[in-house]
Amino acid sequence: MSGYIRKVLVEDRRWLESEEFLRGLSLAQLVPGPNAVNLAVFIGYRVHGALGAVLSVCAVLSVPVIALAAVAAAWSAWGLLPAIAGSIRTLGAFGVGLMAATGLGMARAARLGAVDLVLAAVAFAAVAVVHWPVPIVLLALAFVSVCLRWLEPETGAKAGT
Amino acid sequence: MSESPATVARVFVLLSLMSFGGGNVAIPEIHRQAVVVHHWVTDRQFTDAFALSRSAPGPSTLFVMLIGTRAAGAVGAALAVAGMFLPGVVLMLGASAAVARWEGDRRVRRAIAALRPITIGMVLASAAVVGRSAVTDTLTILVAIATAATLFLTRAPVLAILAAVAAVGLLIG
Numbered sequence: 089m090s091g092y093i094r095k096v097l098v099e100d101r102r103w104l105e106s107e108e109f110l111r112g113l114s115l116a117q118l119v120p121g122p123n124a125v126n127l128a129v130f131i132g133y134r135v136h137g138a139l140g141a142v143l144s145v146c147a148v149l150s151v152p153v154i155a156l157a158a159v160a161a162a163w164s165a166w167g168l169l170p171a172i173a174g175s176i177r178t179l180g181a182f183g184v185g186l187m188a189a190t191g192l193g194m195a196r197a198a199r200l201g202a203v204d205l206v207l208a209a210v211a212f213a214a215v216a217v218v219h220w221p222v223p224i225v226l227l228a229l230a231f232v233s234v235c236l237r238w239l240e241p242e243t244g245a246k247a248g249t
Numbered sequence: 250m251s252e253s254p255a256t257v258a259r260v261f262v263l264l265s266l267m268s269f270g271g272g273n274v275a276i277p278e279i280h281r282q283a284v285v286v287h288h289w290v291t292d293r294q295f296t297d298a299f300a301l302s303r304s305a306p307g308p309s310t311l312f313v314m315l316i317g318t319r320a321a322g323a324v325g326a327a328l329a330v331a332g333m334f335l336p337g338v339v340l341m342l343g344a345s346a347a348v349a350r351w352e353g354d355r356r357v358r359r360a361i362a363a364l365r366p367i368t369i370g371m372v373l374a375s376a377a378v379v380g381r382s383a384v385t386d387t388l389t390i391l392v393a394i395a396t397a398a399t400l401f402l403t404r405a406p407v408l409a410i411l412a413a414v415a416a417v418g419l420l421i422g
Contacts, residue, residue, distance in 0.1 A: 090372070095400065095407050114364035115344050117371060121265055121337015122272030122310040129338050133345035141342055145334075152307020153330065156314055159301050175418030176300050178392050180383030182414040185396025187376035192401050195369050204366035211370025216377035223269035229367045237363040238356060 090116075090123050091190035097131065099193070104131065106197035113194075117226065124148065207233050252289060252320040254328055260287070261313060261332030268337075271375070272310030279313065289320035310334075392417065 090113060097103045104112075112134075116126035125145060132144025200208065207229060214225045260282050268275035276299070283289045290298065295316070302312030310333060317329025351357045384393045392414055399405050 091400075092407050099404065100406070110365050110368060111348075111361050113372075114361060114368040115348065116341065117271060117368055118269070118364065119337060119340045119344050120268050121334065121341065122268070122308045124308045125334050126337050126341040129341040130345045133342065133349070138342060138346075141338075141345065145338055149307065149311075149330075149334070152305060152311050153314065155305045156302060156307065156311055157326075159305050175415045177383075177389060178414045178418030179411075180379070181389035181392035182396050182411060184376050184380040184383050185393040185398075186400060186407070187372060187379065188393070188397040189400035191369055191373035191376060192397070194365075194372065198365055198369065200366055200369075208366035208370035208373075211367045212374045212377070215371065215374035222271070222371070223267070226269055226367065226371065229370075230364055233363040233367060234360045237359040240359075 090127055091186040093124065093127060093131075094190055094193065095186075103135075106194065108134070110194050110198060118230065203236065251322070252287065252325065254321055254324050256287070257317055257320050257325045258328040258332045261317070261329045262336055264313075265333045265336045268310075271371075272308055272333075275310070279316070283316045283320075287320065290316055294319065388417075388421065 094109055098106050098109050112127050112130035116123045119126050128144040128148040129141045132141035211229050214220045264275050284295050298312045298315040302309050313329040313333045314326045317325035
C-alpha cells in the first residue's frame with residue numbers, strides 16, 4: 089500500500105517530494121504499527137497539523153474497512169468465495185511487483201552514496217536471505233547508520249561544530 | 250465463541266506495539282495469539298482471512314478485523330482494528346510533530362537521512378519475502394515482472410494495472 093501512496097502522491101500529483109516521502113516512510117517503519125497508516129499520519133500532519141493527520145487516517149482506513157466488512161459478511165455466510173480465488177493469485181504477484189517498483193523508485197530518487205548502498209544491501213540480505221527478524225535488523229542498522237552519519241565530518245560548511 | 254472485549258483489545262494493542270518495521274512483521278505473532286493461544290480462528294480460517302484482506306483494498310494488517318469478528322462479534326472487530334492501529338497513530342503523531350519542530354537541527358536531519366538506505370532495503374526485502382510465497386509459477390512471475398517494469402519505467406496509472414491483473418487472474422488464474 090505504501091507503494092501506491094508513493095506513486096500517486098509523489099509521481100502523479102506531486103504533493104510531496106520523493107525526499108519528503110522517503111523521510112516519512114523511514115519514520116513510519118521505525119514507529120510500531122502498519123506503515124501505510126503511520127505514513128498517512130505523517131503526510132496528514134505535514135499538510136494540516138494534528139487534524140490533518142486524524143482525517144488522513146480515517147480516510148485511508150474507511151473504504152478498506154467497509155470493503156473488508158462486506159467480504160467478512162460473505163465469508164461467515166458462505167465460506168471463502170471461490171470466484172475470487174484466481175485473482176488472489178495474480179493480485180499477490182501484483183503486490184510484489186508494486187513493492188519492487190517502489191523500492192527501486194525510491195533508490196533512483198535518493199541518489200545513494202556507496203555507504204548507503206552497502207547499508208541497503210545489508211538490510212535486504214539480512215531480511216530476505218538470512219531471515220533475521222525485521223525489528224532487530226531495523227533497529228541495529230538504524231543505530232549503525234545514524235552513528236556513521238553523525239561521525240561524518242560536515243561537508244561544505246564551517247568547521248567547529 | 251465469545252471472548253471478553255478487554256482480552257481482544259489487550260492482545261491487539263500488544264501486537265501493535267511490537268510491530269516495528271510494519272504490520273507484516275507482526276503477522277507470525279498474530280497467528281500465534283489468534284490460533285494457538287486463544288483459539289479464535291482455525292489455521293485455515295487465518296490463512297483465508299489474510300488472503301481475503303490482500304484481495305480487498307487497504308493495508309493487509311486490516312485482516313485483524315476478521316479475526317476480531319470471530320473472537321467477539323462486531324465489538325471484537327472494532328477493538329481489534331482500534332487496538333492494532335491506534336497506538337501507532339498516536340506514536341507517529343508525536344514523531345511527526347517532533348520532526349517538524351526539530352528538522353532544522355543538523356543531527357536530526359542527518360539521523361533521518363541515515364534511515365533512508367535501510368528503508369529502501371527493507372521495502373525491497375518485503376518484495377522478496379512475499380514474492381517467495383506469492384510468485385511461484387510462470388503466470389505469477391510474468392505478472393510480478395510486468396507490474397514492476399511498468400511502474401518503474403512508465404507513468405501508467407496503478408489502478409489500470411491493478412484492474413488488468415485482476416482480470417487476468419479471473420480469466421486464466
